[in-house]
Amino acid sequence: MFIRLIRFAVSGVLVLVLAAGCGGVGKSSSGSGDDAAATLTMMGFGTGDEIAKTRFDKANAAIAPSAAKASEGSFDAQAFLSAVASGTPPDLVYMERRLLGTYAAKKAIMPLGDCVEREKIDMSQFRAAAVTEATLNGQLYGLPDFYNNRVLMLNDAAFAEVNLDPSGFDTGDWQALSTAASRLTKVSGGKLQRIGFDPKIPEFLPMWARANGAALVSDDGRTAQLTDPKVVEVLEYTVGLINEQGGWSNFKSFRDSWDFFGAKNQFASNQLGAFVMEDFYLNVLAANSPKAKVSVAPFRGVDGQPVDWITGNAWAIPAKSPHADQACKWIKTMTDSETWIAAAKARAEVRQKENKPFLGVFTGNQKADEVIFREHVKPDPTVQTVLKAQESGFSEPALAAGEEFKAAWQNAVSRVLEGKQKPAQAMAEAQQQAQAALDKANSGS
Amino acid sequence: MNVAVRRRETWAAVGFLSPWLIGFAVFMAGPMVASLVLSFTDYDVLTSTDFVGGENYRQLLADPKVRSSIANTLIYTALHVPVTMVVSLALAMLLARVGRRSAGFFRTIFYLPTITPKVAVGVLFLLLFNGQVGLVNSALGSVGIDGPNWTVDGPWIKPGLVLIGAWSLGSTVIIYLAALQNVPRDLYEAAEMDGASRWATFRAVTVPMISGALFFTLIINTIASLQTFDEVYTAFYGSANQQTYGNDAALFYVVYLFQQAFQFLHMGYASALAWLLFVIIVVITVVQVRLSRRFVYYENE
Numbered sequence: 001m002f003i004r005l006i007r008f009a010v011s012g013v014l015v016l017v018l019a020a021g022c023g024g025v026g027k028s029s030s031g032s033g034d035d036a037a038a039t040l041t042m043m044g045f046g047t048g049d050e051i052a053k054t055r056f057d058k059a060n061a062a063i064a065p066s067a068a069k070a071s072e073g074s075f076d077a078q079a080f081l082s083a084v085a086s087g088t089p090p091d092l093v094y095m096e097r098r099l100l101g102t103y104a105a106k107k108a109i110m111p112l113g114d115c116v117e118r119e120k121i122d123m124s125q126f127r128a129a130a131v132t133e134a135t136l137n138g139q140l141y142g143l144p145d146f147y148n149n150r151v152l153m154l155n156d157a158a159f160a161e162v163n164l165d166p167s168g169f170d171t172g173d174w175q176a177l178s179t180a181a182s183r184l185t186k187v188s189g190g191k192l193q194r195i196g197f198d199p200k201i202p203e204f205l206p207m208w209a210r211a212n213g214a215a216l217v218s219d220d221g222r223t224a225q226l227t228d229p230k231v232v233e234v235l236e237y238t239v240g241l242i243n244e245q246g247g248w249s250n251f252k253s254f255r256d257s258w259d260f261f262g263a264k265n266q267f268a269s270n271q272l273g274a275f276v277m278e279d280f281y282l283n284v285l286a287a288n289s290p291k292a293k294v295s296v297a298p299f300r301g302v303d304g305q306p307v308d309w310i311t312g313n314a315w316a317i318p319a320k321s322p323h324a325d326q327a328c329k330w331i332k333t334m335t336d337s338e339t340w341i342a343a344a345k346a347r348a349e350v351r352q353k354e355n356k357p358f359l360g361v362f363t364g365n366q367k368a369d370e371v372i373f374r375e376h377v378k379p380d381p382t383v384q385t386v387l388k389a390q391e392s393g394f395s396e397p398a399l400a401a402g403e404e405f406k407a408a409w410q411n412a413v414s415r416v417l418e419g420k421q422k423p424a425q426a427m428a429e430a431q432q433q434a435q436a437a438l439d440k441a442n443s444g445s
Numbered sequence: 446m447n448v449a450v451r452r453r454e455t456w457a458a459v460g461f462l463s464p465w466l467i468g469f470a471v472f473m474a475g476p477m478v479a480s481l482v483l484s485f486t487d488y489d490v491l492t493s494t495d496f497v498g499g500e501n502y503r504q505l506l507a508d509p510k511v512r513s514s515i516a517n518t519l520i521y522t523a524l525h526v527p528v529t530m531v532v533s534l535a536l537a538m539l540l541a542r543v544g545r546r547s548a549g550f551f552r553t554i555f556y557l558p559t560i561t562p563k564v565a566v567g568v569l570f571l572l573l574f575n576g577q578v579g580l581v582n583s584a585l586g587s588v589g590i591d592g593p594n595w596t597v598d599g600p601w602i603k604p605g606l607v608l609i610g611a612w613s614l615g616s617t618v619i620i621y622l623a624a625l626q627n628v629p630r631d632l633y634e635a636a637e638m639d640g641a642s643r644w645a646t647f648r649a650v651t652v653p654m655i656s657g658a659l660f661f662t663l664i665i666n667t668i669a670s671l672q673t674f675d676e677v678y679t680a681f682y683g684s685a686n687q688q689t690y691g692n693d694a695a696l697f698y699v700v701y702l703f704q705q706a707f708q709f710l711h712m713g714y715a716s717a718l719a720w721l722l723f724v725i726i727v728v729i730t731v732v733q734v735r736l737s738r739r740f741v742y743y744e745n746e
Contacts, residue, residue, distance in 0.1 A: 078707045085490045106491035106710070190591075191577065203689045252690065253576035253594040403708050410689050418599055418692070437709075 038323050040068035040330060043083070044075035044094035044313075050350050051361060054343040055334055062333040063326045068092060075099070084108055089318035091327045097133040097142060097314045098406075101221065101398030104141040105441050109316040111139040115328035125337050129310040130364035133395040136221065141398070142314025143335040144364030150207060150309045151389050153281065154274040155267050156293035158184055158194060169274060171211065172300035174237055178244065184273030185245045192246045192254040195266075198275035199238040202413035206396055207276070207309035208234045211301035216409060217434075221397035222442055224434040226409055226427045235423040239416050248417040267292040278311075279362055279386050286357060296385045298392075308389040312364055340368035341376075348376045359383055362390070400441035408434040484716035491710070501717035510701055511718070515725070517603065518698040522670035524607045529666055530659065533614045537621035538651075552619065559615035567679025570609040571596055581608075596680070599694035606677065606695075617662050624658035625651070656741045664733055671726055674699040698722055 040063070047053045047070045060067045068091070075095040083089050093109065103109045116123060121143070123131070130144035154166040162183045171177055177197065184196030201208065206216050214230035217223065225231065242251050258266040261284060266272040268289035276299050285294055298306035315331035317324055333339055340363050351358040360377040363369055369387075377383060399405050412430035415421040421429070459466075484501055488494045505511045540551055561569075573580050576594030585592040595605035628651060636646045652659070674697065681695040682688050682704070699722070706715035 081490045081707065081710070102710070103491070106489060108491045249576070249594040249597045252597045256571065256596065257575050257578040401709075407688075407691075407704075407708075411691060411693070414690060414692065420599075420693075 037065035037067075038326065040066065040091040040323050040327060041071075042068055042092035042094065043071050043080055043090045044073075045092075046070055046072050050346045051343040054346045055339050058339045058342060059330045059333040063330050066323070066326050068330055080108075084318065084320070087320070089320050089322075091317070091321045091323045092330065093316050093318055094145070094313055095142075095316065097130065097144065097312055097398070098396065098402050100134055100141045100314060100316060101136045101400050101402045102441070103316070104136045104139070104398065105400035107319055109141055110319045110321070110324065111141060112143065112317070112328070113139060115317070115324075115332075116140065118325075119328055119332045121332050125365050125367040126335075127310075127364050127366050127390070127393065129393040129395040130312060130314075132397060133310070133312075134314045134398060136398040136400065142316040143331050144312060144314050145335060146312040147310060147362045147364040147369075147390070147393070148312050149279040149362060149386050149389050149393065150204065150276055150299060151279060151386055152274060152297040152299050153267075153277050153285075154295040154297060155270065155272055156295055157270055158273045159295075161270075166274075166295040166297070169297060170300055171276070172302050172304050174302070178241060181241055181273070182244055187246065192250050194271050194273060195251065195255065195275075196245055196273040197241065198251075198255065198272065199241050200276055201235070201238045201242075201417070202410040204276060204309065205231075205235065205238075205409060205413055207299065207307060208238055210309065210394055211299065211307045213302065215396075217396065217399065217405065217438075219397055221399045222438060224405065224408075224431050224438060226412070226431040226434060227424075232423050232427050235413065235416065235427065239413075239423065242417065248419075261288070263288050265289055265292075267294055282382060282386070283359055286359060290356075294382075296382045298385060298389045306389055306392040308393045310393040310395045314364075335365060337365050337367035337371070340365050341371050344368075344372040344376050362386065399438065401437040404437035404441075405434045408437065480716040480719055483713050484720050486713045487711075488713040488716070489710040490712055494713075497713065501714045502721075504714060505717055505721060510696065511698075511721075513693060514696045514698045514701040517694065517696060518671055518673065521603050521606060521673060521697065522667060524603065525610050525670045526663065526666045528607055529610060529614050529617055530662060532611060533617035533662070534621050534659075536614075536618045537625055540618070540622050541625040548622075552622065555618050556615035559613045561612065563613075563675030564679045564683075566609060566612055567676040567683065569612070570605065570676060570680050574605045574609070597692070599692060602692060602694040606673075606680075609676070617666065620658050620662055621655065624655035628654040653742045657743060660733075660737045660741045664730060667729060667733065668726055671722065671729070672699055673697050674703065678703065 045052070045056075047056045056068070056070060071090075075093065077099075080090075080093060080095075089108075095103075100109065104111070115121070123140075126144050127147055130147055131140065134140055134142040134144060152169065152171065154169055156166060159166045159169075164180055164183060169177075169180060181197035184194065185192075186194035186196075199208065209216055209228075209231045212230045212234040214225065214228045214234070216226060216231065218225060242248055245251055246254075254271075255266075258271060259269070260266070265285065265288060267285060268291070282294075282296065285292065299308065301307045315334055317327045317331070321327050340361070344361050347361065348358045357380070358377055359380065360369075360373050360383055363372075369390075373383065373387060408430040409427070412421070412426035416423050416426045420426075483494075485496060485498060486494045487497050487500075536555060540548055540555070543551060574582075574595035576582055576592065576597065579592075579595070581595065582592035593601040595601045632650045632654065633646060636650050641649065677695055677697050678700050682691055682700060698718070702715050702718040702722070705711045705718060
């Protein structure tokens with residue numbers, strides 16, 4: 001009896017140990033060589049809509065009889081690290097381009113030079129700003145996917161209410177912008193009822209810096225430039241904008257209460273005058289509150305020129321991907337102009353069936369965009385504005401310590417917004433932290 | 446006792462304990478030793494690991510964020526633990542008074558929120574405590590109080606989190622309820638015969654008789670508070686968008702540790718941070734155990 005109990009206990013523990021050992025990303029189910037039919041694993045990409053599904057199917061067809069298996073949810077650093085550390089990296093990974101630098105510097109993802117050469121990938125089809133964001137120390141680490149533009153979105157109803165012309169709203173003229181923001185702001189009973197203009201700092205500080213003729217980091221991604229007087233100046237100005245509209249605490253609490261992705265969003269509920277935002281949000285508005293009139297305009301720098309900060313995802317291949325060759329072929333197809341065009345066509349058909357407008361899809365692939373907007377999207381002033389903005393797209397270079405760099409300046413802006421530090425002081429502190437992180441991360445390369 | 450019998454019983458005990466012993470060795474002791482070793486390296490999961498001596502520990506002593514996150518965590522613990530214990534005890538005493546039948550129902554009701562995932566509690570916090578439209582400020586407004594922006598104003602973030610902590614005090618309530626039901630009736634009868642007031646009875650009978658349970662929940666809640674992570678991370682750091690506004694007042698120690706480990710890939714440094722927390726918890730617990738000797742009554746003493 002007693003012996004049996006011990007046996008039972010020990011076998012139970014063994015089961016536990018074995019079960020734990022089997023966690024993580026599994027190796028491909030069949031065949032280990034690149035020639036055999038393999039199942040490619042990936043992280044960070046799901047086939048949630050017709051665009052993803054169409055592209056995914058085309059990419060799989062390109063590597064048949066092998067096939068890639070879609071994952072769930074967005075990129076999760078913890079899951080990726082565990083998979084790499086346990087020697088079972090996925091074959092493919094889909095992540096924000098700004099994260100590539102960190103993993104590239106640590107050699108967790110492979111440079112794509114050989115892949116581009118072998119598969120004869122036409123690099124001229126990709127938009128330059130997207131490629132810049134995926135390039136560290138002159139080497140490409142990811143093929144660009146979407147191309148997220150940032151443009152001004154203006155609430156026509158609010159402008160009409162205060163007798164302002166949306167077309168005259170200009171972020172390049174700071175004096176006029178402050179005046180317009182104040183006029184658009186609505187306070188009642190001591191409570192904020194409408195934000196006049198949301199400059200969206202901390203997150204859009206890189207764009208404001210660019211608008212003021214500066215950059216947070218040098219082009220080679222090695223030197224932080226957070227104490228540049230122009231960066232400090234634009235921070236002072238934007239924080240001032242928020243303070244004039246009730247101060248950060250009220251401003252943020254009010255903004256948190258918006259039904260951002262719902263039918264009663266801040267445009268439909270007249271809770272916002274204008275803000276700068278990623279283009280995807282135009283689709284959200286079109287789907288959820290088609291009756292709310294929203295004008296779109298380019299964000300302008302102090303020199304009057306449009307400034308469009310670009311971000312987006314990319315496809316990368318982990319350094320120890322078991323099927324790197326097929327993975328290369330797969331991402332080539334996934335980001336190819338023909339694939340994007342087929343996906344846009346599928347989306348246009350779905351929209352037509354639903355009797356909803358199709359505003360197009362902004363991709364990192366210039367050739368695809370040309371065809372998509374010529375053949376599948378009805379001419380629309382909103383779309384034209386975003387397309388025009390794309391021509392002045394800029395991106396931040398890939399950084400070996402992207403996350404730490406971002407945390408340094410974002411925390412600094414937060415300290416200023418909370419009134420704990422003055423802009424110059426906060427940025428000086430951030431500069432030290434950011435530079436130390438960059439130096440440490442670059443010391444190995 | 447016969448030596449052979451004793452030996453057999455010892456083996457039986459070890460046998461019954463073995464699932465836990467082996468589980469502890471593999472899943473707890475192993476990783477703990479590994480993290481201790483890693484705390485002396487610059488481990489980042491992806492590149493080669495180099496021994497750096499006490500560098501990580503030197504760095505954490507000089508890191509202002511370590512100091513501020515420890516302060517945040519200690520302040521939260523100092524507020525959260527007493528509030529949890531007092532409110533739980535009050536609820537448990539109420540529950541102890543209701544009839545046996547309805548007690549089961551109320552016990553379940555009080556315990557239910559504890560089952561809610563901490564992640565949901567984090568989101569709930571943002572909704573209930575929003576300064577402009579949250580239910581808490583609406584309620585305060587109805588009695589003429591202009592509530593603060595709990596989720597944005599630095600000084601109000603921790604009090605807000607303490608209040609939302611009340612959401613999950615069900616387990617403490619259940620422990621107190623069990624303890625209260627074990628207090629011998631005759632002690633209360635004796636106190637009543639002596640003409641003791643309610644407060645005197647509570648102080649001289651109830652508290653000493655449940656002091657074991659009070660002490661247990663003090664230790665458990667203190668340790669849990671020092672390790673607070675889920676709800677704070679969800680509310681303030683869960684998405685890239687939230688991180689953008691990462692408020693220093695919400696940077697709890699384990700949140701900072703997690704950022705260092707999985708966001709900045711400083712696993713060696715994060716291991717050192719983990720060991721510092723371990724030492725802090727051990728010290729606080731030892732102090733509590735020492736003090737408890739004066740206050741806690743065990744029946745077999």
